[in-house]
Amino acid sequence: MTVPPEIREILTALMAEYAMAIDDNRLEDWVELFDEACDYKVITRENVEQNLPNVLMWCDNKNMLRDRVESYRQVNLYNLHYDRHVLGPLRFVIQEGSAWTFDMSYSLFQTELEGASRLFSVGRYRVEALVEDGAARLKSVTVIADTGLVPSLLATPI
Secondary structure: OOOOHHHHHHHHHHHHHHHHHHHOOOHHHHHOOEEEEEEEEEEEHHHHHOOOOOOOEEEOOHHHHHHHHHHHHHOOOOOOEEEEEEEEEEEEEEEEOOEEEEEEEEEEEEEEOOOOEEEEEEEEEEEEEEEEOOEEEEEEEEEEEOOOOOOOOOOOOO
């Protein structure tokens, strides 16, 4: 698939901001990367391959993402940690109008406040992003985790 360099650059920057917003604990900024009518799921690779509907997390609009962040900030008890994403290159799949669908591999490390780091999740993102007037926003992000084993509470987005 031929992708104009400016589209690749815009979407690479969008995904870098996606990861850095989580890593920097700017979850409110992370939410603002999404379209109002968005979809965010965390699902295991096994469930995708077997076409099973079970998900680890699902927010089907931006208000649900806002609520998830608010709950994280105000209500939930969770393991305090720092996140660090390592992202692979974008592999484009489909383009329809202003919508671009691509996959991107990720590794997510977590470091506890005491300093111990561990690999938390590995997998890929399946992303549908809208690019209009030189700007991009996320329409759909499906996190396909290679394993459903989550070493601790899935409190923050992946």
